[in-house]
Amino acid sequence: MKEELLNQLNEVYSEASEAEKKTIEELINAILRKQKNENSSYLSEILQAKGRFIDNHYEITIPNSEIIQNSLNIVHGGITATLIDSAMGGLVFELLPEHQAAVTTELKVNYLAPGIGSSLTCIATLINKGTNLIVTEGKVYRDDGKLMAHATGSFYIIKRKK
Incomplete structure (x- = not known):
């Protein structure tokens, strides 16, 4: 082998x-x-994702490489959705106590501009935190500052498995 x-x-x-x-x-x-x-995860390493929690929001930046582009030479929509889900999930992870985790229950993405340039950054912010559900917002910007995508996501809170 x-x-x-x-x-x-x-x-x-x-x-x-x-x-x-x-x-x-x-x-x-x-x-x-x-x-x-x-x-x-392998996916975050393939994407070369760099994330950080600052000022009550979570931000992830990825380089725009050929690996993430579609046949039109723009970022594949599924990669954009993955970036958004990862940033919003990172925010949720930061907001929960250690004994809790969360899973995505809904993700709504509006694609507003083509994914071009050298990098993409998603900024995730909190909309509402309930006892069972957290609702977030994510905005993806190209390196030229143009808003490329806007999303909302819901995350169901669960007990963290040991």
Whole structure:
């Protein structure tokens, strides 16, 4: 299995364009970063997501690379939705006590402009925190400052599994 995989990787890499070689390197680096960081997911490492909680909001920035683009060379809508869900989920995680977690129950996204530029940033803010449900808002901005997407999301609060 290992030898076959290495042969396939060598074959793909030897026939790859420079852009494809860069993509292969980005994917391998994402796996290496995941192996070194227990709290991250493969997806967040592939997206190269950088998140932080500041001033009662959660912000995640990702670079716009070929990995996340569709056939029109703009960011795939599913990646935009993932960025939004991750930022709003990060906010919810920060607001809950350790014994609680939350899962997305609804996500409504309005796409307002194409995903172009070198990076995208989603800023998530709280709309309402109840005993069972948290409602949030997310706004995605391109690096030129243009609002690219707007979303609302609902998260159901659950007990955290140990």
